[in-house]
Amino acid sequence: MELTSLTLKEALEGLENKKFSSVELVKSHISRIKKFNKKINAFVTICEEEALKQAREADKLIAKKAKNALLGIPIALKDNWVTKGVKSTAASKVLDNYVPQYDATAIVRLKAAGAIIIGKTNLDAWGHGSSGEHSDYGNTLNPWDYSRVTGGSSSGSGAAVSAGMALVGTGTDTGGSIRQPAAFCNVVGLKPTYGRVSRYGIIAMASSTDSIGHLTKTVWDSARVLSVTAGFDPMDATTGKNEVPDYEEILRGKISGLKIGIPKEYFGKGTDEIVADACHKALKVLEDLGCKLVNISLPHTKYAYPVYAVIQTSEVSSNLLRYDGVRYGNERKMFGDEAKRRIMMGTHSLSSGYADKYYHQSLKGRTLIIRDFMEAYKKVDVIACPVWPFLPFKFDERAIDPLKMYLSDVFTAPANVSGNPSLSVPAGFSRDKLPIGIQFMGPNYSEDLLYKVAYAYEQETKWYLEKPKLKE
Amino acid sequence: MNKYKPVIGLEIHVELKTKSKMFCGCPAVFFGKKPNTQTCPVCLGLPGALPVPNRKAIDWTILIGKALNCKINEVSKFDRKHYFYPDLPKGYQISQYDEPIAIDGSLKLKIKNEKLKIEEKTFRITRVHLEEDTGKLLHVGADTLVDFNRSGVPLVEVVTEPDFDNADDVKRFLEELQVIIRYLGVSDADMEKGSMRLEPNISVRKLEVGSWELEERKKPQTSNHKPQTFLPKYKVEVKNINSFRFVKQAIEYEVERQIGILEKGETPMQETRGFDDKKGITYGQRSKEEAHDYRYFPEPDIPPMTFSKKYIEGIEVPELPNQKVERYLKLGLRYSNAFTLTRNKKLNDLFEETTSKIKVQDKIQVTDIANLLINKREFANLSSEELYRKLKELKSPKQFDEKLLDTTINQLIGVNKKAVEDYKKGKENAIMFLVGQVMGEMKGKADAKTVISKLKAQMSNPNLKSKN
Numbered sequence: 001m002e003l004t005s006l007t008l009k010e011a012l013e014g015l016e017n018k019k020f021s022s023v024e025l026v027k028s029h030i031s032r033i034k035k036f037n038k039k040i041n042a043f044v045t046i047c048e049e050e051a052l053k054q055a056r057e058a059d060k061l062i063a064k065k066a067k068n069a070l071l072g073i074p075i076a077l078k079d080n081w082v083t084k085g086v087k088s089t090a091a092s093k094v095l096d097n098y099v100p101q102y103d104a105t106a107i108v109r110l111k112a113a114g115a116i117i118i119g120k121t122n123l124d125a126w127g128h129g130s131s132g133e134h135s136d137y138g139n140t141l142n143p144w145d146y147s148r149v150t151g152g153s154s155s156g157s158g159a160a161v162s163a164g165m166a167l168v169g170t171g172t173d174t175g176g177s178i179r180q181p182a183a184f185c186n187v188v189g190l191k192p193t194y195g196r197v198s199r200y201g202i203i204a205m206a207s208s209t210d211s212i213g214h215l216t217k218t219v220w221d222s223a224r225v226l227s228v229t230a231g232f233d234p235m236d237a238t239t240g241k242n243e244v245p246d247y248e249e250i251l252r253g254k255i256s257g258l259k260i261g262i263p264k265e266y267f268g269k270g271t272d273e274i275v276a277d278a279c280h281k282a283l284k285v286l287e288d289l290g291c292k293l294v295n296i297s298l299p300h301t302k303y304a305y306p307v308y309a310v311i312q313t314s315e316v317s318s319n320l321l322r323y324d325g326v327r328y329g330n331e332r333k334m335f336g337d338e339a340k341r342r343i344m345m346g347t348h349s350l351s352s353g354y355a356d357k358y359y360h361q362s363l364k365g366r367t368l369i370i371r372d373f374m375e376a377y378k379k380v381d382v383i384a385c386p387v388w389p390f391l392p393f394k395f396d397e398r399a400i401d402p403l404k405m406y407l408s409d410v411f412t413a414p415a416n417v418s419g420n421p422s423l424s425v426p427a428g429f430s431r432d433k434l435p436i437g438i439q440f441m442g443p444n445y446s447e448d449l450l451y452k453v454a455y456a457y458e459q460e461t462k463w464y465l466e467k468p469k470l471k472e
Numbered sequence: 473m474n475k476y477k478p479v480i481g482l483e484i485h486v487e488l489k490t491k492s493k494m495f496c497g498c499p500a501v502f503f504g505k506k507p508n509t510q511t512c513p514v515c516l517g518l519p520g521a522l523p524v525p526n527r528k529a530i531d532w533t534i535l536i537g538k539a540l541n542c543k544i545n546e547v548s549k550f551d552r553k554h555y556f557y558p559d560l561p562k563g564y565q566i567s568q569y570d571e572p573i574a575i576d577g578s579l580k581l582k583i584k585n586e587k588l589k590i591e592e593k594t595f596r597i598t599r600v601h602l603e604e605d606t607g608k609l610l611h612v613g614a615d616t617l618v619d620f621n622r623s624g625v626p627l628v629e630v631v632t633e634p635d636f637d638n639a640d641d642v643k644r645f646l647e648e649l650q651v652i653i654r655y656l657g658v659s660d661a662d663m664e665k666g667s668m669r670l671e672p673n674i675s676v677r678k679l680e681v682g683s684w685e686l687e688e689r690k691k692p693q694t695s696n697h698k699p700q701t702f703l704p705k706y707k708v709e710v711k712n713i714n715s716f717r718f719v720k721q722a723i724e725y726e727v728e729r730q731i732g733i734l735e736k737g738e739t740p741m742q743e744t745r746g747f748d749d750k751k752g753i754t755y756g757q758r759s760k761e762e763a764h765d766y767r768y769f770p771e772p773d774i775p776p777m778t779f780s781k782k783y784i785e786g787i788e789v790p791e792l793p794n795q796k797v798e799r800y801l802k803l804g805l806r807y808s809n810a811f812t813l814t815r816n817k818k819l820n821d822l823f824e825e826t827t828s829k830i831k832v833q834d835k836i837q838v839t840d841i842a843n844l845l846i847n848k849r850e851f852a853n854l855s856s857e858e859l860y861r862k863l864k865e866l867k868s869p870k871q872f873d874e875k876l877l878d879t880t881i882n883q884l885i886g887v888n889k890k891a892v893e894d895y896k897k898g899k900e901n902a903i904m905f906l907v908g909q910v911m912g913e914m915k916g917k918a919d920a921k922t923v924i925s926k927l928k929a930q931m932s933n934p935n936l937k938s939k940n
Binding site: 082088090095098100101102104199200201202203204206207208234235236237238314315317318320321322324326327347350351352355359 | 558773
């Protein structure tokens with residue numbers, strides 16, 4: 001049995017039924033990382049020794065019939081997740097040798113559920129990017145085509161899950177950073193409702209839009225991880241007290257009769273035909289399952305990206321101030337071009353004399369976008385649309401033009417501006433076998449509903465069974 | 473006649489003595505603690521750490537706002553104030569910008585004017601807001617060390633309107649504010665220890681002959697109106713005044729300095745100046761050109777706060793010193809005594825507790841307690857029970873050992889036979905000699921009247937004769 005091609009669900013069943021041990025599961029993933037990471041560059045840190053030690057502990061617990069939700073499962077953490085005793089760089093040289101003294105809340109929960117951290121994954125430094133090209137530790141290659149980007153900023157987690165190097169890769173989604181690599185790597189990516197998963201211990205990018213999620217092979221896998229990480233955290237004043245539903249139970253529910261909104265603004269000019277086609281095909285599948293497709297409009301969509309850009313860069317400029325050269329060992333000149341660019345834009349947007357024109361104006365725009373979605377959810381249950389307007393692109397194709405790169409976020413940033421959850425799921429491939437994703441968005445705390453729709457679609461299509469053929 | 477009038481507004485910082493810091497669980501009391509022993513990822517501003525506000529600190533800020541007659545905003549929020557300094561670990565301070573917890577208050581003070589008459593003055597409070605304190609820099613030789621124990625301690629800022637025109641009023645206001653804060657029990661408000669800090673904004677206005685008087689009359693007395701008087705185009709903020717002693721010194725020096733510049737026909741520079749307490753002078757620190765753009769924006773890590781009317785009402789202000797003064801005056805105390813007894817919470821507590829013990833039959837008046845406490849400061853260390861007993865003793869006949877007195881009288885009558893004889897012969901004065909002897913023997917612990925009556929009774933005792 002090729003253990004690295006299992007889904008999380010299959011791996012949990014295999015461990016429970018003693019088909020293999022956690023040590024075997026961890027070893028097979030680590031040997032795959034060792035084999036392919038030199039090329040793909042998904043991991044910046046590998047925790048082999050500690051992972052094997054924990055796997056042995058997990059096997060003991062499994063022998064005692066322990067039933068923790070992720071017991072013995074090797075997972076990879078995006079390197080902007082702060083890990084106690086393990087280097088956490090956010091893929092920036094500014095934090096080149098930073099070893100934190102505490103674990104993020106989500107990590108505490110994952111560890112308590114029995115998950116084993118096998119390594120830290122690459123990203124666009126600080127989360128700044130949509131392609132993985134802004135890491136200070138090199139590009140992550142798309143397992144489906146090494147000449148192309150994985151999407152970003154959770155580039156390493158996308159590639160790691162897609163390439164069978166980890167069963168789960170965690171991420172952060174500030175403007176699309178989980179959904180984009182999910183779509184480009186043929187995996188499932190969840191951006192939960194803002195406040196559903198604690199941000200405590202996640203290196204902040206834009207505090208008001210940072211959503212803490214994960215990338216998995218299937219929808220069920222995603223639901224299992226969320227059931228571990230979700231919930232109120234006394235260390236994060238922005239987490240909600242809403243109860244965490246039984247996602248796995250709900251996702252098996254019927255979807256017939258659900259109304260799925262198709263926003264015209266997401267399918268117009270600027271969206272590649274092949275991407276739009278894949279989404280329409282997916283919607284047809286859902287229609288056949290009894291869903292009702294409803295054409296809707298989100299009139300302020302065109303403002304979503306500019307609003308996002310101003311708010312995000314403003315908060316970035318503030319959040320990066322603490323790396324002042326006094327601590328963490330490295331000076332501010334170590335920031336890469338992209339961080340510098342955002343610091344400058346954000347500082348300008350907040351400066352007196354300009355704040356009214358940019359920052360405060362954006363807050364007003366944000367209200368309009370939130371209202372757009374609220375109006376839409378009066379008419380439909382979920383909204384479906386592409387994740388990206390185009391297919392995975394080649395390295396440097398967009399990097400030379402930051403503005404063009406920024407516009408990659410047009411379909412993902414709106415959910416970050418509104419705070420709503422969004423789930424990216426595989427929706428097929430181009431003729432050249434490049435993955436395409438579709439996202440389902442819903443009202444706040446409707447992750448269960450998104451899982452239900454996505455699961456029904458996944459059961460019909462099973463795109464996750466397609467695996468990239470890796471070269472060393 | 474003076475051609476200049478100082479215009480002074482105050483910014484006062486008060487460190488709250490909550491159990492934990494403003495945004496984390498570390499202890500807030502840091503004085504005398506080993507550096508960097510009361511820190512965590514939050515108050516060190518480590519990557520990923522997030523602030524969670526301290527409810528007690530918010531309630532106490534509302535309390536201070538109410539005590540200063542402010543309007544409490546039903547919606548309030550925190551903002552980030554950005555500037556670089558090594559004692560500020562996040563590169564921004566979590567503070568409050570445009571929606572502070574309390575606004576538009578006032579403090580009325582009875583102040584002696586030039587003619588030594590007591591007049592009431594009103595000083596308007598612009599706002600009361602809550603923020604976090606910074607770490608502390610320690611300069612050791614060529615090195616600068618940072619202690620983050622203070623980082624994140626709740627800090628309340630009280631801002632006044634520029635309603636002061638002399639240093640004495642400022643000092644009096646500060647003293648009253650300090651007493652209020654201590655009565656509320658929310659801070660030690662100790663200037664020497666830095667738990668209360670003053671930053672006055674000082675400017676001086678040149679007066680045209682006669683115009684000042686006119687303007688003064690136009691100036692509304694209610695707190696809700698902005699003054700119609702014109703403010704100077706510049707202001708100088710003075711920092712590092714860490715004692716009441718220096719408040720007057722710093723302000724008076726600064727006013728004189730500015731007048732000197734105005735006399736030359738120039739305008740003083742808008743700047744921040746430090747106070748050198750050894751030389752008693754202010755010195756330039758930062759000019760307007762270097763002034764910060766703090767780039768305030770709402771703190772995204774903390775949701776906005778809403779307070780219902782009921783919640784605000786539920787935070788009750790205890791009787792404040794100035795209200796106590798009014799009450800004491802009605803009880804018959806002199807103003808100066810009433811004032812003195814409200815200056816120190818401990819003394820006032822003793823006074824209040826002792827007065828509550830008054831029983832009619834003891835014939836003790838509130839004024840007796842006041843007089844005793846003020847005239848005999850050593851009594852201030854007694855418990856209210858001890859103090860009350862002391863008062864009763866002073867009021868009632870002296871207690872003495874009656875048995876000892878009887879023995880003493882018997883002995884002395886036996887020894888001083890001549891005096892006894894003289895008395896018996898009708899020399900009334902002779903008894904006074906005996907009284908003196910008895911009192912001496914009793915070391916004053918006897919009541920003269922009792923001694924006389926006992927002596928008389930004893931000397932007319934027929935048994936005495938038989939002893940002869």
